[in-house]
Amino acid sequence: MTTDEPLLEVEGLDVEYELTNDVIHAVSDASFTIQENRYLGLVGESGCGKSTIAQSLISALDSNGEIASGTIRFRGEEIQDLTEAEFKNEYLWNEIAFIPQSAMNSLDPLMKVSEQATKIAKEHTDWSKEEALDRFRELFGVVGLPESRIDDYPHQFSGGMKQRTIIALALFLKPSLIIADEPTTALDVIMQDQILNYLQEIRRDRDLSMLMITHDISVVFENCDDMAVMHGGQVAETGSVVDIYTQPRHPYTILLQRAFPDVRFRDRKLETIEGEPPVLHEDMDFCSFADRCPWATPECRQGSPPLEPVPEGAETPRGGGETAADGTRVDDGVVTHRTSCIRQEEMADLADAHLDEIEAKRTLTE
């Protein structure tokens, strides 16, 4: 299933925004990999740089933003130095597509939905107009929308229908990677569930990887295979979802999980994380979580912490059943589990305390 080469590899990425008399280090030394046919969740609070990463992957940074250093390799090819035009001809929409954050008003109200599709096809493929329309009509059916309505205008569609149209447009040229920037944030919980479920369905009958960007850790745990937790522009921890749930090795990851409300354990006291994410004006040569971390030591503030692999943990993954119903949940060692916390050993017993409490809760309610 997985060749040895990852679909997308980001190494030591730094992205900066120049303001009139100030430089914002939005992303510092970020590294993560997306394997073929796997979903990676990029999770973090507002201002942690996750949307900046998404934009830098498709060279759609704002005019005052630029990739300062680091490499982005798509199937082994470096793409971070490509100009917008070069990237557009080789990769945009044929290889890498995008689902925007507010899908509701991303469709041009003055353009028929079919017109939007034909314009994309005209730009990136050599299909004739009819061919493009046929393919889009068929995709419309797949997405669960009436094929007869592809010539309607967006204002004639409901919110849910617009969301599905955006997904259909993303799938239109059969890309191998879709970047979804907070795809369900603006949605109600039932519509969010339908759309997330649908994003799982589409990977059954096609080879597809996805980079899902969200602030909601439970969306990542349920829908992604691997994940990267970001704080203050740095990648705090990355690895498979199972690794990070069963053996979290970064204080932010642990505290974030404990701060996240879980409807199943209602009387657990929510963990609060003091302070605010740092303002990224100076060079990030320290751990961005240091000021907020109860276990911070002076070393944490000297030099930006590298991502170190976490040694293999206990055999049977704790904190959950042996294997989930459909077997995909066992960590299959595809992605190495790495953390940027230099005190990762001490984090182990902190993580165990957290897991003990969850298991105690679980047995209580059975």
Next chain:
Amino acid sequence: MHLGSTIKYITQLLGKLDRRSPSIRSNEQLRVFFSDSLTVFGVVSLLLLVSLAIFGPMLAPYSYDEAQYQDDELVRFQPPSTEYLLGTTQTGNDVFSRLIYGARPTAVIGFSTAAIVIAIALAVGLTAGYLGGRVDESLMRLVDLLYGVPLIPAAIMFITFYGMGFWSIILFMGIILWRGSSRVFRSEVMQLKQRPYVQVARSFGGSRPYIVGRHIIPNMMGMIVLFFALSVGLAVLISAGLAFLGLMNPFIPSWGIMLQNAYNSGRMLEVWWWTFPPGIMISWLVLSTYLVGRGYERIQEGKERGVQL
């Protein structure tokens, strides 16, 4: 879609165009405001012209209507010389002195019309924006109707039948020109009214005048000052047009009247030193008010698009 919602749609669109929240809050924005050279030129010119209007008469070498004689002969149509910096007019007056004197009436016309415009526009904007519903709908239809009134022809009718009173013309312009700023004020009030801090004040039982005085108007000050400046420019522009058509009181020497006298002398193109200075001064005043407006608008656009200008 029946007509009602189309009008609403178009007003919405217009509202959308005006919905920017233009209050200058942080001093960072003031820094951006004054970093733009054109805006600084606008502000400095306004200050200069206003002080000219206040101190003008004291500085002028001669009185504006004092006929000049040289060895007892009327000095008519003299080109500029050391004695008469900008030459003399048909009736032998010194153009330079008349120009300086002209600042005050022009400024008075501009500022008093602007005061009336802002007063009415604010009243209508606050009522329509704050009350909404039918009141808002009917007031906005009134504004649409007023927009259909071409100002100069209407002014011609008004002046011909109701006389050339200095203040009656100012009142007339004020009563029609408020149409522009009232729509913008209304959409701003509607926006501010939805802000949580206003709704909390209302929930505590804050009375309507309290809410308007303490929350709505202070957050609109930036915009009120801007539209006051724009109205000054507009009023000066229109009154110059009326003066040119001979419809303003000729004994009040505003720049418009100066230009009209030069035009009526029949030798307008020859006596360039008499024709051009008043025209340039009017254009300079109106231009500087519009430049202040432009500087203000760029802050809002910059803030909204997240672009550091």
Next chain:
Amino acid sequence: MSSTQPILEVRNLEKTFKQSTGILDLAKERLGLGDNPPIRAVDGVDLRLEQNQAQAVIGESGCGKTTLLKTLMGLYSPTGGDVVFDGTNRDEFSKADWKEFRRRVPIIFQDPFNSINPTFTVRDALLEPLGIHDMKGDDPEGKAIDALEKARLTPAETYLDRRESELSGGEKQRVSIARALILDPDVLLADEPTSMIDVSTQASLLNLLDDLVEELGLSMLYVSHDLSTVSYVCDRINVMYLGRVIESGTTDAVLDNPKHPYTQALIQAIPVPDPFSDREPTDLRGTPSDPINLPGGCRFKDRCPERMDVCDRTPRSTETEDDAEHTVACHLYYDHEGATGADGHATVRAGNGMHGGDDR
């Protein structure tokens, strides 16, 4: 539940808006030409808020929960039903009663970034309610500091002279809470105060609200679309759908033993932070219909997997069999012919808890 009198009671509350107030539509309406059906945002809601009790009103966007809150707050006047505060019906309120109501029932809003007037300092924001109710007394500053401390913004003195732009999202919400507490209220109305705040500071706000209810003996009506945050703060949950309360009960009863198909779908749709959870996606299709041309009878019938032909008649809210406090408005649970109460119906469904421990 204490049999004492509820602090705030709502009986069959209705709030409808005219679709458009354009003059043309008015004329058409007068002449009886165009049918201009009103928007029925709140359509017959009943609530009983006991002393020192925190209740939630849950629903998707557009279900009328914010309209309900604004009507309770007095921003909108109801078009039907009545609101009883501390025993007296609001229709008989004198001017003084209204003033007293506005002192004892403050509100905190969702958007932290516009919660304080940009031209105000924190001191101005806190002294405003005192000024309106002329309760400044001799030491207004002391009251402001005391309120800030209650909202756990310490050291309080350093906050008084700060401007709105110098506060973080979490701090702004705490100032709003302090402003609500300064007149020592009885009921706190909250419109999703944590939904625009990051998770890390959200937890501290939820804990604060929870403690305030206990320490100050407050009652709270907490409106939200997010069931998981609400379960940390509220004792009872009312689920709203298109203007009507379709289920109401204690937090544990509603979450562990949801009865109404919509509530079951709402709970089942919540993602849980656990990769091993085998939560099944809801099979609910479609979205709530727009509140203008509403279907007759039960408003959920077009999307309901358990739809029966009796659903064309509006269901009554009845007590469930095993827990009188847990009511549900659905034909599955009562025999509509005549017999009241939940015993009659043959196919009474045993409530199968979605998230209870039993199906782990």
Next chain:
Amino acid sequence: MSRLRYVAKRTVTSILLVLALTVVLFIFFRTLPGDYATMLAQSGASTEQVQLIREKWGLNDPLHVQYLRWLGNAIVGDFGTSRGYGVPVTELTIPYLLNSVILAGPAILTGYVLGSGYGAMLGNAFGSRFEKVGILPPILFGTIPSFFLGIILLFLFAGGVLNVLPTEGAVSTDVVRQINHHWEMYLTVNFWSHYLLPFATIVLVQLYYPATIMRSSIIEVAGEEFDEYHKITGLSTFTRYTQRFKHASLPVLTILPIALARAISGLVLIEVVFNWPGIGSLLVQSVLSRDVPVLQFIFLLVAIWIVAGNFIVDILYGIIDPRLSIGEEAESG
């Protein structure tokens, strides 16, 4: 609702609007303090003569009777006779109207198109040096009084510096003698040489509104999500800019009626400066001579001009923006 019904609806409302305006105008003119009869009285006519005049012109009947009589004649095309020239109003006004339409029509259109195009360029270059300074020319032409701009152009081209173009009038007197029909004048070179300067003045004056409104409208649209999405899906800059222009042209269209009303004000001044025998100068003459029927007809033309402007905008709206003309049937999907 199909586009046809949308157009039909707009036509009906426009006609109703014109009728309403005629009522307003009629009342306004009839209640003027210095109407024709009293003016005659001031110029020495005895009271009996004034009474005779009022009787003859039926000025004593109740207002609505006078209005209905006026409306009856108007539908047939008879707008009364000019008091000053004793000639039917329509006959007197039409040549002036033609001169104005030939001058103002193309000039306003050119000004609008150039202004919008220039404004779009500025909008798309938001934040650049060009945009920062580029807005200056339209503002300059918008803030210089239109008649003064005319004087400057006359000074540059017709009087002072290069003496190329005639200073005033629509056609020189010798040409007038050669032609017998009014419209033949439009075929002579002489006319077009007179035409150039007033045309240029109106174009320059008209640049300001479309340029500034289009600029800020493009900037507004460029911030919308669908514009971001066009960029992310890699559409060509040309397609993106065309879509932006389409969206941005809606507010520019919305202010077209306002610009039309302003254009009439400008027209009066420019026709006086260039001595152009258009409706503007006729208006000034008739006001000074209190020629009420002519005035009433001119103001009616102005009203029709503005209502027509609104009507055109509505129709263009329906064409550009489907949300207006194509009904909404969003089903739950």
